[in-house]
Amino acid sequence: MGKQSCWFSAVVVVVGCVFWVMVAGVGGYPEENLVERLPGQPEVEFSQYAGYVDVDLNAGRSLFYYFVEADSHPHNKSLTLWLNGGPGCSSVGGGAFTELGPFYPTGDGRGLRRNLMSWNRASNLLFVESPAGVGWSYSNTTSDYKTGDAAAANDMREFLLKWFEKFPSYKSRDLFLTGESYAGHYIPQLAIALLDYNEHSAGFKFNLKGVAIGNPLLRLDRDIPATYEYFWSHGMISDEIGLTIMNECDFDDYSIASPHNVTEKCNNAISEANQIVGEYIDNYDVILDVCYPSIVEQELRLRKLATKISVGVDVCMSYERRFYFNLPEVQQALHANRTKLPYPWHMCSGATDGNINILPLLKRIVQNHIPVWVFSGDQDSVVPLLGSRTLIRELAHDLNFKITVPYGTWFHKGQVGGWVTEYGNLLTFATVRGASHMVPYAQPSRALHLFSSFVHGRRLPNNTRRSIDD
Numbered sequence: 001m002g003k004q005s006c007w008f009s010a011v012v013v014v015v016g017c018v019f020w021v022m023v024a025g026v027g028g029y030p031e032e033n034l035v036e037r038l039p040g041q042p043e044v045e046f047s048q049y050a051g052y053v054d055v056d057l058n059a060g061r062s063l064f065y066y067f068v069e070a071d072s073h074p075h076n077k078s079l080t081l082w083l084n085g086g087p088g089c090s091s092v093g094g095g096a097f098t099e100l101g102p103f104y105p106t107g108d109g110r111g112l113r114r115n116l117m118s119w120n121r122a123s124n125l126l127f128v129e130s131p132a133g134v135g136w137s138y139s140n141t142t143s144d145y146k147t148g149d150a151a152a153a154n155d156m157r158e159f160l161l162k163w164f165e166k167f168p169s170y171k172s173r174d175l176f177l178t179g180e181s182y183a184g185h186y187i188p189q190l191a192i193a194l195l196d197y198n199e200h201s202a203g204f205k206f207n208l209k210g211v212a213i214g215n216p217l218l219r220l221d222r223d224i225p226a227t228y229e230y231f232w233s234h235g236m237i238s239d240e241i242g243l244t245i246m247n248e249c250d251f252d253d254y255s256i257a258s259p260h261n262v263t264e265k266c267n268n269a270i271s272e273a274n275q276i277v278g279e280y281i282d283n284y285d286v287i288l289d290v291c292y293p294s295i296v297e298q299e300l301r302l303r304k305l306a307t308k309i310s311v312g313v314d315v316c317m318s319y320e321r322r323f324y325f326n327l328p329e330v331q332q333a334l335h336a337n338r339t340k341l342p343y344p345w346h347m348c349s350g351a352t353d354g355n356i357n358i359l360p361l362l363k364r365i366v367q368n369h370i371p372v373w374v375f376s377g378d379q380d381s382v383v384p385l386l387g388s389r390t391l392i393r394e395l396a397h398d399l400n401f402k403i404t405v406p407y408g409t410w411f412h413k414g415q416v417g418g419w420v421t422e423y424g425n426l427l428t429f430a431t432v433r434g435a436s437h438m439v440p441y442a443q444p445s446r447a448l449h450l451f452s453s454f455v456h457g458r459r460l461p462n463n464t465r466r467s468i469d470d
């Protein structure tokens with residue numbers, strides 16, 4: 001498509017086209033960021049781009065992105081930004097290659113297979129490693145790595161402005177901001193940064209059309225007790241410990257850093273609970289089996305398939321992905337690691353903050369008439385639905401919103417996809433049945449249905465009649 005539009009203009013004005021190619025690359029997109037083909041990648045019809053956007057030249061700070069166009073008609077589909085959480089986890093490693101992107105790693109960690117439920121069936125997808133220090137994003141100024149939420153949001157706004165210069169035809173596209181987990185901080189903070197920009201800009205304005213966050217960390221005093229309530233209700237800790245935590249802990253001043261600023265009795269009960277749940281449970285999906293790192297790492301070295309299927313999911317996928325991303329030919333194909341970083345690629349690196357109440361930000365977003373969806377994989381114990389559901393109901397109350405969809409089941413392929421409720425025609429809370437903290441990872445098909453409804457401004461179906469997304 002890009003080549004063609006250039007070819008047409010070449011017929012009309014030859015000089016103009018040559019100049020155009022030199023400055024902006026084919027079809028206005030940066031040719032040097034075009035990903036021809038990733039090692040071991042099945043053939044596909046859509047384009048992929050990857051590379052760097054410098055957000056601060058003085059400090060030498062640069063963010064790495066991976067952009068994949070929609071699998072059909074990218075020119076009339078929206079643009080969706082996805083961020084993983086952490087704080088400090090890679091959106092390319094997480095979202096793009098193990099959750100909602102078009103490829104998953106193969107079992108030997110040396111190739112890729114198609115994810116047929118990729119969200120690029122509904123939208124163009126942009127993944128950014130944020131903040132600097134995460135994945136292949138870096139800064140030449142090491143003090144930049146001790147960054148918090150505010151700096152991350154500023155860099156992301158700067159990133160988007162400069163990314164639009166590379167991809168001008170996406171500037172006016174409907175923009176959706178999505179993410180999960182600690183992106184419950186990053187995404188609302190970025191949305192506010194964009195709305196602030198719009199307020200002060202006489203020219204360009206971000207065309208923000210919606211915000212969706214999955215299993216988001218929103219407020220510690222609700223999200224933390226929800227974890228222990230979840231352990232308790234799922235038989236993972238005893239009545240004694242569950243009751244001690246529920247009755248003795250005051251989570252109002254709980255801090256992420258340990259000790260957690262709670263009473264000794266509470267602190268002890270929390271430690272005991274964490275110990276009983278132990279390391280043989282995947283806290284991000286309490287139903288799935290776990291993958292054993294020592295075994296999988298040996299298998300990958302020996303070129304064996306590391307795949308371990310539990311409830312239809314390859315629970316060793318994150319190890320296959322790490323192996324793949326550390327292959328030099330993969331980094332080269334992605335135009336990543338251009339400064340030869342002195343450490344291997346890993347999924348998460350540290351970043352600070354955490355004790356921030358995000359509800360006032362969500363309130364401002366909704367007050368700007370931008371729909372907000374909070375979705376929740378119901379097998380997650382890390383940021384379980386119990387906290388999110390209560391927080392969203394309280395936010396709706398605070399906004400004086402009426403219930404516009406009463407809490408009830410939504411359907412996908414003739415089965416319950418989860419439960420959903422909506423307030424004031426703008427604020428939606430939906431669970432995804434059988435999904436982990438990483439919703440699209442354990443339930444790709446239900447997740448795509450939910451995402452597709454979100455970007456098309458449709459409610460989730462409350463009956464079993466097949467919808468066009470099924």
Ligand SMILES: *[C@@H]1O[C@H](CO)[C@@H](O)[C@H](O)[C@H]1NC(C)=O
Nearest residue numbers: 054056057060061062140339
């Ligand atoms: C960072 O340092 C590298 C190596 O010295 C240099 O090539 C690069 O231009 C600097 N700035 C950025 C934004 O990468």
Ligand SMILES: *[C@@H]1O[C@H](CO)[C@@H](O)[C@H](O)[C@H]1NC(C)=O
Nearest residue numbers: 072073074075076077078456
């Ligand atoms: C998108 O464009 C294609 C052809 O370019 C067209 O068939 C389709 O109807 C368009 N879709 C929308 C939603 O406009």
Ligand SMILES: *[C@@H]1O[C@H](CO)[C@@H](O)[C@H](O)[C@H]1NC(C)=O
Nearest residue numbers: 252253254255260261262355
């Ligand atoms: C710890 O708790 C005390 C009293 O409950 C409170 O005054 C203080 O601000 C809290 N500290 C932090 C770091 O949250």
Ligand SMILES: *[C@@H]1O[C@H](CO)[C@@H](O)[C@H](O)[C@H]1NC(C)=O
Nearest residue numbers: 135337340341342343344345
């Ligand atoms: C970057 O490249 C260097 C040199 O090839 C390699 O040792 C390092 O592991 C890579 N780091 C990342 C983050 O990809």
Ligand SMILES: *[C@@H]1O[C@H](CO)[C@@H](O)[C@H](O)[C@H]1NC(C)=O
Nearest residue numbers: 405406408459460461462463
């Ligand atoms: C299902 O949704 C439709 C359309 O929003 C609505 O008219 C209907 O009342 C809903 N049915 C139930 C049982 O909630």
